[in-house]
Amino acid sequence: MVATRFVVDQTGPASLALLRYAIGACCLIPVVLLTQSRVRIAPRDIAPIALLGITQFGILIALLNYGLRSVPAGRAALIFATLPLLTSLVAAALGRERLTPSKLAGVLLTIAGVGLALGDKTLQPGGADVAWLGELAVFASALSGAVCSVLYRQYLEKYPTLPVSAFAMLASVAFLALLAAREGFFASPPALTPGGWLAVVFIGLASGGGYYLWLWALNHGTPTQVTMFLAPSPVTATLLGAWLLGEPVSRMLAVGLVAVVAGLALAHRRLEPRSPALALDSERGRAL
DSSP: OHHHHHHGGGSOHHHHHHHHHHHHHHHHHHHHHHSSSOOOOOHHHHHHHHHHHHIIIIIHHHHHHHHTTTSOHHHHHHHHTTHHHHHHHHHHHTTSSOOOHHHHHHHHHHHHHHHHHHGGGGGOOOSGGGHHHHHHHHHHHHHHHHHHHHHHHHHHTTSOHHHHHHHHHHHHHHHHHHHHHHTTTTTSOOOOOHHHHHHHHHHHHHHHHHHHHHHHHHHHSOHHHHHGGGTHHHHHHHHHHHHHHOOOOOTTHHHHHHHHHHHHHHHTOOOOOOOHHHHHHHHHHHHO
């Protein structure tokens, strides 16, 4: 996020997204081709995986960028922080996950922590009458991320994480190329500074590796538990922004960070299983 804010003024949002995920795909595809065991994705799964990739990288980013045109960044970050809650609701509605009280409380605590960390940034007014459209766009971007996080699981159970990551990201590159063409990306090369190119390369490498780890986590944990780790993103972005860009830091940041960490711990808390002796005593009690 900090690297994107550093370079976003040097090119269009769609062009930056295209460069980002094109580099990410170039990192993943050679690894897939060099693996000894080739995986063939069934024809019936190609379109759904491609659509998930397009939604995850194209539609989500487009909605978020549109929302940021009229919604302050702090409020947008708080709205987007509802992604774990939306993921829980979507997963519960589809019967993919059980929404426990501790998990719900943990999600709500992380959202409150993000709000505290961002402080008065969440209360800044938006742009006149179109603010609600921007807020709706940010909320829709979070909802699209939640749906993707839940629906990815069925394909990650059928195929290894690496080919799914590469194919989904490659599909998003084709979609983003259409959006970038409207910004004149193919008419002239991007006018980036050397520092801007370094930032783009860093973002691309981070996107390729990060997306692979994201899908790996979705295959080894519940969607809610995984998406909750997006909550510290605004907090860490604020810390890095203060360190690297000299941005001011609110005093409530420490309180918000504690709340976010507490929410993560609460949502990942597991009830201790009963010992065999206790279970046997319970069975005897019911028999009596």
